[in-house]
Amino acid sequence: MRRIKLTVAYDGTAYKGWQLQPNGVTIEEMLNKALSDLLKEPVCVIGASRTDSGVHARGNVAVFDTESRIPGDKFCYAVNRGLPEDIRVVESEEVPTDWHPRKQNCVKTYEYQILNCKIEIPTRRLYAHFCYYPLNVEKMNEAAKYLIGEHDFISFCAANHQAEETVRTIYEAQVTKNEEDIVTIRLCGSGFLYNMVRIIAGTLLKVGTGEWEPEHVKEVLEARNRKEAGQTAPAKGLTLVGIEYEREIPKDITSRNEHWDAVLDQSKLESDGISCVRIRFSEPEELPRLIRRMVHQAYRNGAKEVFVTVPDGYEVSETESYGYYRLRRLDDGSYGTEYTGRTL
Template structure:
């Protein structure tokens, strides 16, 4: 058996998220179905983590074990042929048997894309959050670093979150960039709670329209109260951009 690591990209629009759900089209299900065709038996895949319905990936990482002895370019070509056009394989790598896409991930980067303009681009409606009200980007840029550091992020988790136990995470960087009518928010951290990036983005947006004050962030972090923060930004503006692994972990 060989362990295969793949970096994949997907358009989340027509998926009910990453994880297998009965009677729903999910990323995991579609890839496992393609692998079953190749192997004539079930193959279970493991990802760096789930993505919600509508959320996209530029660099999701998965791993699985296979008895097929294919080289990396053949793997890429063979599986891609069996996948629908909304999932693409970026890279295939054979890794050691102890590599694990989720457990070995050292940090992840998410990108959130906003279009701040009066009119909406119909072609981008599934790929960015359209905000017609003017956003004060300077104010958002000042507030962003207040979310960095190691904190108990309970207030930044969906109330229906299924993460048990400790909600302490380390956020390395929250960057807000403006390019024309686009605003990009990039968040890098060692781990994320359910909806955490979307709540960070929703809060920054409410700070940008002056509905919230930047100090709501420190208040939320100290009181653990979800209602201190802004709304949960829609999933369709969010991209899992990159999953990083500690050096050495992906070598065989």
């Protein structure tokens, strides 16, 4: 059995999103059908980003398993013959059989486009949200900078989300306007919550129209309340630009903001399979979530054993579960981790 990775571009206008749905045609459904017809075997793709209805993509990623001997880099040409013109596989390659597009460290890039002029342009209506009110792009860009870094983005997440963890890291947040009156909000991050980019876009629109000052975005973050953010902007303006996967696991990963500071030491991961989570500072209410995130990241990166150290005076429970793990105090004062039996 082989595993093939696909990079997929699509116009999401006519589809009910990526994931299979009982009430409409989806991108996943069309890929499954085209691949199954091509290979004469049942195929079910696994997607990296399950985009919503009407959202577009230039670089979503999916994998599937097959017995076919078609060279990995030739699948894109073969499968495109069976796909509608608004879906294209732009690249294909063979990957290890255990490679999973949602279980790899990566950076995702999204762009949200707003047509900002007096009269809507018909050719832009499917790919940009229209706003006739003049937007102050400079202030929107200033506001976007408050999003950069590691934060709890629950204020920018749909109320009906199912995420166990709402902390994400934004590496780049930029707002620009071109000569064709297109305002582009570009966000690069470790991952995004349900409707997160669209809610950020709706929030920045309020800044652009002058309803809110740029500093209000920081207040929205700190509130940790969906009601404090702007409206969810329409899906049609959103495009998943691409997903860049980490090629090498770094020796250490820092998790830091004004509420916590920790480092995941992976210097012995390759040689001994050991990683160490060192908590340097944490507000008491943030400590359990911080430990859970860091320990989970360590095991996800391939650690066989994970140890946790905390400063003197910090209270750590040995009976409480930290996600999939419990801690046990060792003779040297650090903590080992024990798997509770849940599936990662």
